[in-house]
Amino acid sequence: MSNPTIGIIGGGQLGSMLCSAAKNLNIKTIIISDNKNAPAQFFADEFIFCKYDDNIKIEEFTSKVDYVTFEFENIPYETLCKIDNIKKVNPKPSINKIIQNRLSEKDFLNKNNIKTTSYISVKNESELRSSQDFIPGILKTCTLGYDGKGQYKINNENELDNLKVNFENHYILEKLVKLKKEISVIITRFGKQKYEVYDPIENVHEDQILKYSKIPAEINKELFDKSKDYAKYIAEELDYVGTMCVEYFIDKNDNLYVNEIAPRVHNSGHLTINAYNISQFENHIRAVCGLDKIEIKKLYNAKMINLIGEDILVYRKKIFKDNEFFFDYQKDTVEKKRKMGHLTTIEK
Numbered sequence: 001m002s003n004p005t006i007g008i009i010g011g012g013q014l015g016s017m018l019c020s021a022a023k024n025l026n027i028k029t030i031i032i033s034d035n036k037n038a039p040a041q042f043f044a045d046e047f048i049f050c051k052y053d054d055n056i057k058i059e060e061f062t063s064k065v066d067y068v069t070f071e072f073e074n075i076p077y078e079t080l081c082k083i084d085n086i087k088k089v090n091p092k093p094s095i096n097k098i099i100q101n102r103l104s105e106k107d108f109l110n111k112n113n114i115k116t117t118s119y120i121s122v123k124n125e126s127e128l129r130s131s132q133d134f135i136p137g138i139l140k141t142c143t144l145g146y147d148g149k150g151q152y153k154i155n156n157e158n159e160l161d162n163l164k165v166n167f168e169n170h171y172i173l174e175k176l177v178k179l180k181k182e183i184s185v186i187i188t189r190f191g192k193q194k195y196e197v198y199d200p201i202e203n204v205h206e207d208q209i210l211k212y213s214k215i216p217a218e219i220n221k222e223l224f225d226k227s228k229d230y231a232k233y234i235a236e237e238l239d240y241v242g243t244m245c246v247e248y249f250i251d252k253n254d255n256l257y258v259n260e261i262a263p264r265v266h267n268s269g270h271l272t273i274n275a276y277n278i279s280q281f282e283n284h285i286r287a288v289c290g291l292d293k294i295e296i297k298k299l300y301n302a303k304m305i306n307l308i309g310e311d312i313l314v315y316r317k318k319i320f321k322d323n324e325f326f327f328d329y330q331k332d333t334v335e336k337k338r339k340m341g342h343l344t345t346i347e348k
């Protein structure tokens with residue numbers, strides 16, 4: 001048989017890194033994206049540019065691939081189902097449907113006795129006014145938010161008067177957690193009780209955007225084990241295939257809450273490229289394409305810094321040491337708050 005082809009929906013940097021991992025496994029890649037300038041096209045064997053409701057292009061994409069996955073979660077559910085009827089999409093669309101919406105995602109977790117921040121559904125101004133128990137809090141759109149987009153921090157009730165919220169969207173109001181730390185756990189599930197779990201990663205956000213990640217996370221043994229166990233439980237419960245990330249909050253009393261689940265490879269896992277024998281990207285491709293599961297091993301402690309906006313201009317001119325790995329996402333324009341690249345440093 002000739003080399004298989006994986007179709008990846010979405011064309012951002014996560015797509016680029018998935019393409020590079022697939023290439024090393026002799027798997028061909030087709031990226032489909034609604035962004036003409038999608039950076040992943042420079043890493044893929046083929047690129048299809050179209051809107052996600054363009055049936056003709058979607059059919060063309062589906063006919064050309066053997067396996068299908070995605071690199072961001074906000075793909076119309078109908079599109080995923082249409083593709084899935086012909087070529088299996090992994091992780092499966094029903095998982096995406098739960099996670100695409102912050103409310104159904106949090107309801108799912110709490111139904112499974114996994115603690116999240118306290119939250120309430122907010123559909124209009126009067127519901128917001130009567131949700132004062134959740135202030136100080138953050139109002140978040142239920143769908144389509146990322147990197148803090150569609151979020152409003154509310155410090156006190158007086159701020160409600162000046163808040164300009166577009167109530168065409170459905171929101172949740174989440175109580176603010178007094179954070180001690182944020183961590184994430186990345187897991188790749190290959191099938192029933194078959195998974196590889198990376199050690200917890202410690203994350204620092206600035207302006208609600210991830211800025212730094214490092215391993216090992218400085219947390220106690222109980223949190224270390226519990227965060228990995230939750231990730232396994234969630235992946236098993238969702239019957240997940242591929243790489244998934246669980247983002248956690250740890251409060252001042254060492255309580256562990258799930259912040260959110262990413263049904264895909266994750267920014268905090270970029271350091272797995274250089275710090276592990278098998279990266280989160282390679283593992284995702286392996287799981288989705290039905291390749292062998294190989295035991296993961298941490299090779300180095302490591303830290304990563306995200307290069308946001310104009311940071312990239314400075315780093316493009318730097319000379320790096322042999323324990324530093326610079327990634328330039330080759331995006332068309334430098335924009336404020338846009339992730340432009342990252343640098344991973346391993347401890348040799």
Ligand code: ADP
Pocket residue numbers: 117138145146147148149174175176177178179182205208209247259260
């Ligand atoms: P996104 O989907 O944009 O990543 P998140 O819900 O993960 O949104 O929020 C981004 C960041 O904002 C979090 O990683 C955290 O630093 C901060 N944050 C979000 N919600 C809360 C909360 N309820 N309490 C404290 N900090 C929060």
Ligand code: MG
Pocket residue numbers: 247260
């Ligand atoms: Mg997040």
